[in-house]
Amino acid sequence: MxxxxxxxxxxxxxxxxxxxxxxxxxxxxxxxxxxxxxxxxxxxxxxxxxxxxxxxxxxxxxxxxxxxxxxxxxxxxxxxxxxxxxxxxxxxxxxxxxxxxxxAKEMDYYFDYKVIVSNDVLEREQFNFMMKDEPNNEQDTGWMFFSGYEDDDYNADSTNFQVVSLGVVLNMDDSIIPYLDAAPRSAYERDLESGKFVFVEDYDWDAYDDE
Structure with missing residues (x-):
């Protein structure tokens, strides 16, 4: 062969x-x-x-x-x-x-630490909104990533989301590295003109908790 x-x-x-x-x-x-x-x-x-x-x-x-x-x-x-x-x-x-x-130790970090992404992010290979909640365990970063095209019904279905390694989203866009150590709870939205992420000061965390 x-x-x-x-x-x-x-x-x-x-x-x-x-x-x-x-x-x-x-x-x-x-x-x-x-x-x-x-x-x-x-x-x-x-x-x-x-x-x-x-x-x-x-x-x-x-x-x-x-x-x-x-x-x-x-x-x-x-x-x-x-x-x-x-x-x-x-x-x-x-x-x-x-x-x-x-x-190798750096790569272990990207492999071992986890984030939640929507399936739409994985399909489009891009994300335009990200939020950090309190982590659930030692390997959970607390980060969630959205394409920005998901609607409320989509977000309400847990099967539309999965846990992946942090490195998966960094392969898509590693410009977010400076934000990774942000304190929970925080949210960022991509400015479509500049391509940069901007802190969302008025994110409605109460509505998020009620979902």
Whole structure:
């Protein structure tokens, strides 16, 4: 079965807050004997729906950003490559290592902390209103995000909302990072001319509580 290595750097660019790649500092430290994880992509999706496997490769030699290593996993779905095969790859293919990385801790924050979004936000991949209530638990940020196109009936149906990682909304718009530490209760609406979020001073929290 034919396969290729996925470009982890490109994946990170598409979803910088949910797809981790090692920092440059970690990549610079890699040497023979270290383990790195690569994404092996099948050229055709398998019958079971699997299209890729992440597997560990032990570095044998390195020349600048080019590597050669030994596959130390037995593929579960892919018929090739096989355990022990020698793999040539570049640093852009590395999606994880076993070295300590400060970036990994940052990514843990974006993964572990949760927000509530409307399904309409996920469908449009945009939000224009956000509000912060008191968190319900340690991983709850208290934030809720709306596209601004939901009506009252839509908002009254809890099935129209779901809990996702904070990184999901940051992938859509990370200009909200300065607002994340705002005190509950607060609400912000996007100014459509400037594209920036503006604090809503007269938000009706009493009406919100009655919903």
């Amino acid at each position: 034919a396969w290729t290595l996925d470009n982890a750097v490109d994946r990170h660019k598409e979803a910088p807050y949910t797809f981790y790649t090692p920092s440059d500092e970690v990549l610079d430290r890699l040497q023979a004997g270290d383990l790195v994880k690569l994404i092996f992509m099948a050229e055709e999706t398998l019958d079971n729906g699997c299209g890729a496997e992440r597997m560990w490769v032990k570095i044998v030699e390195r020349h600048a950003s080019d590597f050669r290593g030994e596959l130390v996993n037995h593929p579960v779905y892919l018929q090739s490559p096989q355990y022990g095969d020698m793999i040539r790859f570049n640093s852009v293919h590395i999606c994880s290592t076993q070295l300590d990385d400060p970036r």
